[in-house]
Amino acid sequence: MLGLKKPGKQSKFRGPCQATNPIDRCWRCRGNWATGRKRLARCVQGFGWNTTGGLTDNFYVVTNGTDDDVVNPRPGTLRWGVIQN
Structure with a gap:
């Protein structure tokens, strides 16, 4: 069931944004995400973590x-x- 958690278990998602992946949490949970798309370059993880393109x-x-x-x-x-x- 959605929205329910086990007793004693703390949810790692707080606030109005319930993003489940780290990239969306980094930029899409912000109020101005549509105009701040260049922030995506700061959210890179894994192989391309040090890239700055865009x-x-x-x-x-x-x-x-x-x-x-x-x-x-x-x-x-x-x-x-x-x-x-």
Whole structure:
């Protein structure tokens, strides 16, 4: 059952945000999470914990889902975005 805990067991989730994973707890539990997405760069764990990509640079939004030209990818595709400086 949701919301019930065993007697004597303290819940590690307090407050209005009930995020169950550490990444969401790091940034999505904040009131301004939608405008503060760059905070995600500070929430990295595991293999990429020391990366800073996205912290100070611009966002790239994929607007084209096609991936049919490997040699000359079109602007707006993920393949085109990852080859940019």
